[in-house]
Amino acid sequence: MVCTSRKHSKKRDAILGIIRSTSVHPSAHWVYERLRTSISGLSLATVYRNINLFRGEGLIKSVCVVDGEERFDGRIEPHLHFICTCCGGVFDLPYPDPLFKSFIDIEKMKGFTVDYRKTVFYGLCVHCTEK
Ligand SMILES: [Zn+2]
Ligand SMILES: [Zn+2]
Numbered sequence: 001m002v003c004t005s006r007k008h009s010k011k012r013d014a015i016l017g018i019i020r021s022t023s024v025h026p027s028a029h030w031v032y033e034r035l036r037t038s039i040s041g042l043s044l045a046t047v048y049r050n051i052n053l054f055r056g057e058g059l060i061k062s063v064c065v066v067d068g069e070e071r072f073d074g075r076i077e078p079h080l081h082f083i084c085t086c087c088g089g090v091f092d093l094p095y096p097d098p099l100f101k102s103f104i105d106i107e108k109m110k111g112f113t114v115d116y117r118k119t120v121f122y123g124l125c126v127h128c129t130e131k
Pocket of ligand 2: 073075091092
């Protein structure tokens, strides 16, 4: 007899773990390709389903769509992103988001509450610049 809930939580832990352990801001495909050999019976649909659950629970964030694929982040505190228009790389910028707090204050005065905001910069990454 197989305990299915245990199997499901193992997949869940592996999917969340790999998203949190990488800085590449992976797509669902990337996660699936990394885990498919180590987790038997894993499907892309399972990866998508878990990613949607994690996002609903606030465990991960959706960063942006690059080349038609949504990219996710295991780092949930506000931070800035840089997207390379050449290789599609998504990078964390080593600066805090300076506008985050002031936006919350401003919007609250108008009766709105900001949960989060996204700031994304586009350009060429270090590797693509050197090419
Ligand atoms: Zn690049
Ligand atoms: Zn990030």
